[in-house]
Amino acid sequence: MAAPMVMRVGCRRVAGLCGGLSRRIHHLPQRAPGAKGLLAAQCERGLFQEVFPAQGAEEGLPALLEPGQPPQTVYCGFDATADSLHVGHLLTVMGLLHFQRAGHNVIALVGGATARLGDPSGRTKEREPLSEELAREHALGLREGLRRLFDNHRLVFWPAAGGARLGEVMLQDNTWWLGREPVVGFLCGVGGRLRMGTLLSRQSCQARLRSAEGMSLAEFLYPALQAYDFLHLHRHHGCRIQLGGADQMGNIMSGYELVTKMTGEDVFGITVPLITSTTGDKLGKSAGNAVWLNRDKTSPFELYQFFVRQPDSTVERYLKLFTFLPLPEIEHMMEMHAKEPEKRGPQKRLAAEVTKLVHGKEGLESAKRCTKALYYSSVEALEAMSDQELQELFREAPFAELMLEPGMSVLDLCHKANAIPDGPSGYRKITDGGVSINYIQVTNPETVLVIGQHILKNGVSLLRIGKKNFYIIKWLTL
Numbered sequence: 431m432a433a434p435m436v437m438r439v440g441c442r443r444v445a446g447l448c449g450g451l452s453r454r455i456h457h458l459p460q461r462a463p464g465a466k467g468l469l470a471a472q473c474e475r476g477l478f479q480e481v482f483p484a485q486g487a488e489e490g491l492p493a494l495l496e497p498g499q500p501p502q503t504v505y506c507g508f509d510a511t512a513d514s515l516h517v518g519h520l521l522t523v524m525g526l527l528h529f530q531r532a533g534h535n536v537i538a539l540v541g542g543a544t545a546r547l548g549d550p551s552g553r554t555k556e557r558e559p560l561s562e563e564l565a566r567e568h569a570l571g572l573r574e575g576l577r578r579l580f581d582n583h584r585l586v587f588w589p590a591a592g593g594a595r596l597g598e599v600m601l602q603d604n605t606w607w608l609g610r611e612p613v614v615g616f617l618c619g620v621g622g623r624l625r626m627g628t629l630l631s632r633q634s635c636q637a638r639l640r641s642a643e644g645m646s647l648a649e650f651l652y653p654a655l656q657a658y659d660f661l662h663l664h665r666h667h668g669c670r671i672q673l674g675g676a677d678q679m680g681n682i683m684s685g686y687e688l689v690t691k692m693t694g695e696d697v698f699g700i701t702v703p704l705i706t707s708t709t710g711d712k713l714g715k716s717a718g719n720a721v722w723l724n725r726d727k728t729s730p731f732e733l734y735q736f737f738v739r740q741p742d743s744t745v746e747r748y749l750k751l752f753t754f755l756p757l758p759e760i761e762h763m764m765e766m767h768a769k770e771p772e773k774r775g776p777q778k779r780l781a782a783e784v785t786k787l788v789h790g791k792e793g794l795e796s797a798k799r800c801t802k803a804l805y806y807s808s809v810e811a812l813e814a815m816s817d818q819e820l821q822e823l824f825r826e827a828p829f830a831e832l833m834l835e836p837g838m839s840v841l842d843l844c845h846k847a848n849a850i851p852d853g854p855s856g857y858r859k860i861t862d863g864g865v866s867i868n869y870i871q872v873t874n875p876e877t878v879l880v881i882g883q884h885i886l887k888n889g890v891s892l893l894r895i896g897k898k899n900f901y902i903i904k905w906l907t908l
Contacts, residue, residue, distance in 0.1 A: 478700050486698045490696055504671035514723055525673045530599060533596070535599070541604055542603045543609055623691045624687060669697075671699070674701055730797040745777050785797050809870075828902070838878065
């Protein structure tokens with residue numbers, strides 16, 4: 431069987447993607463004047479990178495996705511190697527959301543079973559083994575995180591869509607079927623349809639086989655299990671499209687091969703770009719540079735600041751990829767930015783849009799409060815912050831709960847918080863101007879604490895010793 435081609439944005443020839451055959455990869459134009467439909471729109475934004483097979487991208491898939499056609503079902507998998515998604519996952523989530531916004535049904539598949547094997551794609555060594563119990567906990571965390579993203583999108587971004595149909599979303603876990611599949615039956619059914627030569631020729635497999643560590647059988651069979659996911663979702667939910675990161679094309683090809691051989695029906699794969707750091711490393715848990723989407727790992731403030739700090743060289747591309755803003759609005763924003771770059775308008779808008787999607791409107795307000803409190807020394811913002819926000823903002827700061835006693839002084843506070851040493855040196859720390867409470871410097875150790883000045887209306891005092899040592903004081907009774 432001749433290997434199908436891949437369609438990619440641009441035009442060049444690439445050899446050896448599958449079965450050692452040379453295969454032409456077409457590039458769709460970055461701008462397609464007058465083009466309509468989901469595929470053209472997302473290619474213009476740069477979100478859809480490759481479409482497989484190429485003849486499907488030219489003929490079948492655009493027709494399926496044209497407005498007015500029956501809704502299709504698309505899925506994307508998220509292996510449960512951690513209990514939280516991270517920024518590296520956001521583009522595939524955005525891809526699902528764009529399908530949903532176009533009226534199509536989407537499946538977010540958590541890989542509770544495949545996480546235990548570990549995807550070899552793009553890895554130099556095997557993942558650490560994951561116990562069944564830990565994989566189950568991780569899968570639960572991912573399902574909750576995915577549900578939160580889809581809920582935030584519906585509540586925050588969809589009401590403005592004018593009543594158009596929002597496609598249905600399903601959250602699935604491949605443990606529900608792979609955990610019940612007999613080994614012999616799986617090998618006879620799936621294993622008999624996938625060719626060893628094709629799997630061995632994949633770049634990820636070749637690299638691992640040449641490495642000193644080699645490749646385990648479990649890793650080698652990973653593409654077969656992911657392919658079976660596609661087959662299962664096709665049979666039970668009519669799924670015809672798989673979405674994945676650019677490093678997933680080999681696995682998508684395996685799924686295409688299995689589904690077409692076992693059903694005779696046309697299916698398709700679409701990839702989105704990989705997000706990398708400024709040094710070119712892929713963002714993710716394995717790379718050690720993950721920006722998490724769960725609040726207990728990365729706060730709304732930290733997520734907001736990650737996007738605010740994006741350089742001018744990436745902000746326009748990220749606005750197209752990570753937001754639903756119309757392209758003309760992004761273009762106008764960049765024109766204004768060229769006139770007043772010091773205002774960092776595009777970066778702030780990018781950060782706001784992503785934070786709303788991940789943490790909702792309240793999450794964005796939390797990020798803005800923390801920003802004002804930390805960078806603008808805003809007492810008003812500090813006073814409005816919750817205990818959770820304070821601990822998120824000052825993660826390394828000791829947190830103390832104290833009883834306010836009559837006549838308690840600045841010196842007493844510092845001692846009870848273990849912020850200064852006993853004796854003359856601690857006393858001098860205050861008189862020399864090294865202590866501030868709620869961003870206001872205090873130089874008299876005997877000053878009595880005053881509610882409304884040293885103790886804010888939310889029952890909190892932010893004590894700072896020197897320039898960087900913070901202490902959070904929560905007053906139990908006032």
